[in-house]
Amino acid sequence: WNEIIELFRAGMPLRKHRCRFKSYERCFKASEAVDCLHELLGSNQNFGPEVTRNQTVKLLKKFLKNHVIEDIKGRWGKEDFQDDGHLYRFPPSSPLKPYPKKSSCGKEVIKFPDWNEPKAGTSQEHIPVKSVTMNSEMWYKRHSIAIGEVPACKLVFRRELTQTNIEEIWKSMTLSRLQKVLGLDSLDEVLDTKLVNSKHIVQNAYNVNKQGIVTLEDKSKELPHWILSAMKCLANWPSCSDLKQPTYSGFERDVFKTIVDYFGQMKEPLLTFNFFDVFVSVLGLLQKHSKAVEALQISCLLLPPENRKRLQLLVRMMARISFNKDLPPLSDSVRTRTLMVQAFSRCILCSKDEMDLDELLAAKLVSFLMDNYQEILSVPSALKSSIEEHVVQLQRVQIKYAGADTDATFPPPSFCHQISTDEFENQRATGSQEPLAALLEEIAMNKEISVKDKKKQLKQFQKSYPEVYRVRFPTPETEAVLFPEKTKQKPPVLMWAFKKPFQPFHRTRSFRM
Numbered sequence: 001w002n003e004i005i006e007l008f009r010a011g012m013p014l015r016k017h018r019c020r021f022k023s024y025e026r027c028f029k030a031s032e033a034v035d036c037l038h039e040l041l042g043s044n045q046n047f048g049p050e051v052t053r054n055q056t057v058k059l060l061k062k063f064l065k066n067h068v069i070e071d072i073k074g075r076w077g078k079e080d081f082q083d084d085g086h087l088y089r090f091p092p093s094s095p096l097k098p099y100p101k102k103s104s105c106g107k108e109v110i111k112f113p114d115w116n117e118p119k120a121g122t123s124q125e126h127i128p129v130k131s132v133t134m135n136s137e138m139w140y141k142r143h144s145i146a147i148g149e150v151p152a153c154k155l156v157f158r159r160e161l162t163q164t165n166i167e168e169i170w171k172s173m174t175l176s177r178l179q180k181v182l183g184l185d186s187l188d189e190v191l192d193t194k195l196v197n198s199k200h201i202v203q204n205a206y207n208v209n210k211q212g213i214v215t216l217e218d219k220s221k222e223l224p225h226w227i228l229s230a231m232k233c234l235a236n237w238p239s240c241s242d243l244k245q246p247t248y249s250g251f252e253r254d255v256f257k258t259i260v261d262y263f264g265q266m267k268e269p270l271l272t273f274n275f276f277d278v279f280v281s282v283l284g285l286l287q288k289h290s291k292a293v294e295a296l297q298i299s300c301l302l303l304p305p306e307n308r309k310r311l312q313l314l315v316r317m318m319a320r321i322s323f324n325k326d327l328p329p330l331s332d333s334v335r336t337r338t339l340m341v342q343a344f345s346r347c348i349l350c351s352k353d354e355m356d357l358d359e360l361l362a363a364k365l366v367s368f369l370m371d372n373y374q375e376i377l378s379v380p381s382a383l384k385s386s387i388e389e390h391v392v393q394l395q396r397v398q399i400k401y402a403g404a405d406t407d408a409t410f411p412p413p414s415f416c417h418q419i420s421t422d423e424f425e426n427q428r429a430t431g432s433q434e435p436l437a438a439l440l441e442e443i444a445m446n447k448e449i450s451v452k453d454k455k456k457q458l459k460q461f462q463k464s465y466p467e468v469y470r471v472r473f474p475t476p477e478t479e480a481v482l483f484p485e486k487t488k489q490k491p492p493v494l495m496w497a498f499k500k501p502f503q504p505f506h507r508t509r510s511f512r513m
Contacts, residue, residue, distance in 0.1 A: 004041070004059075005068055005094050012036050017087050024072045027089040033060055033069070034083050046283050047360050050341070050367060055359055057083050068094045166391055170205070171198035173387050178298045181291060182281055190277040196302050203305045205379050212378050214309040221306040223313065227262050230255050235317040237327045256330050256343075263314065263347040270311045275302060276351045280361050286368060293372055297380040308377075311348065315366075315373045318344060322370065341366050436468045444472070444482055451483060 012033060014026040028036075038056040041047045061079035063069050070076040072087045081088075161169075175196065179187050187193055207215045216222055223231075233255055271279050278299050285292040300308060318340040321327060331339050345362035348369075369376060443457050458479075462469040473479040 003046075004037075004044075005063075007040055007044075008037055008063075008068075009090055009094065011040055012090075014089075019072065019087055024087060024089070027072055027087045030060075030082060030084050030086045030088060033088060041360065045287065047364055050338070050363060051360055052338075052342075053083070055363070057081065058359060064088075066095055067091055161391065161395060167198035167202050169391060169394075170201050170387055171196060173390065174201055174298060174301060174383065177383055178278075178295065181295045181298065182278075182285075184281075190281050191275065195274045197304070200304050201301050204301050204303070204308050205384055207305065208379065213312050214305045216305055216309060218306075223310060224262075227259065228313070230259050231313060231317045234259070234327065235320040237321075237324055252328055253330055259317075260343045263344060266347055269346070269348055269350045270303070270307045270314070271349045272303065272307065273352050275299065276349065278302075279349055279365060283361060283364060286364075292368065293375050294380065296369070296372075296376045297378070298383065300377060301379070312373075312377045314344060314348070315369055315377065319370045319373055337370075340370065436465055437472065440465075440468060440472050454482070 012028055013036070014028060017024050017027050017029070034053060034056055037060060038051065038053050041051040041056060041059075042049045060069070061081045064071075064076055064081045065079050067076045068090075069088045070091050072089055076091075175187060175193055182190070184190065203217070204214055207217070209215055234252060237252065269276075279296070282292055282295045282299065285295055300311070303311070321330075322337040322340055327336070330336060334342070341363050345366040346359065348366055349362040350359070440458075440461055443454065443461065446454065449457075458469075
């Protein structure tokens, strides 16, 4: 709305016109406005060349009603705009819709439900925990690179997930993926997440027949049989098994009109008013085909099951009619594909707000939906697999190491409660005394490793668990027992070592006194 108004005001030529012997500055004819706006919409990537001149006139009627334009006498508020020579002008300012405010604290993370919070009066003490004993070789391999804390490991038995838990997980992960695909900082810009029913998502994902069509639990919400027969008649023309009465000239047009009238009398579009902004935001992704398909896949999962089923049947019928060369023309002036878009776009997508370009936006979206309906209206397999794997991961018994993140694929809620540092140290010291003492004893008594390696491992253990180490070796003497000093034997003293080395005899001259 805002973009089109700004482009229209900037691109519409204004000049002097005469009407009934009087001149008016900076105005334009109605037909000139239709020409300009029609060209502008046709070149805009959000609308494209499929926009008709009649749709452009309807948009200008909304412009006149909402005071985007006014006649040369300043009158506005009615939708009496016609494609003729009447003169109009722009008011000093045109009404613009407020832009959605983005979150000021960065990207919002869709929070997982706190389904694992303990009920009042319960404690976590009943969770069975089995300490895992490591031998010295396993422990040394883990700590051979750097001296660090020996990780305490536990077997964690997950609580049984209820159906409500699983539905909330589906909702959380589906909305998280939708936010990522749309590239939004927060879904609050386009959707009130409180209006998303988690049961609808799960039903749309699992309650489907072989053709991928949703099966409804409440049969009273099914389409009437006579409408289904009429839709099958045109979708499978001319080989329709339900057609038992003879046809007449123009029969297919009467059947088509019956279908149009039924869907036209609905009080709310199939994509619902609540999700209008979500589907409109997908229009910006149409240039990226795979992104647009995935965004529409996920968005259609949010629909009530009865709406999703009607959408599947209607769009499939529209696509088959558009490509059915054996079906006689349903209109003398409009191509069949264009007729499908014009006849059903408003019952598929529209807004409560009169200021929205719902007709043009709906035509663009419905055209894309018809071309890709088999992909869009199927359950997104990648999303379904990732959620199912995550649910299985939550239900699986796991070995949890201190500091290890076993659920790194998706950020689930924390299974434990935060405790103080003192309490943690106390639990660490008392909760695993026996296995750590056994491990220390194994290191101490291991005769297959060298003295040097044994000292190194004991030093690592002492640094990580000084309390356990102090119990086993309270004094340096008890530690020294493991490494008895060997008495060094002195080599025997040889007598010849004290003798002077052999010296050659030198004859000397003697003198008599």
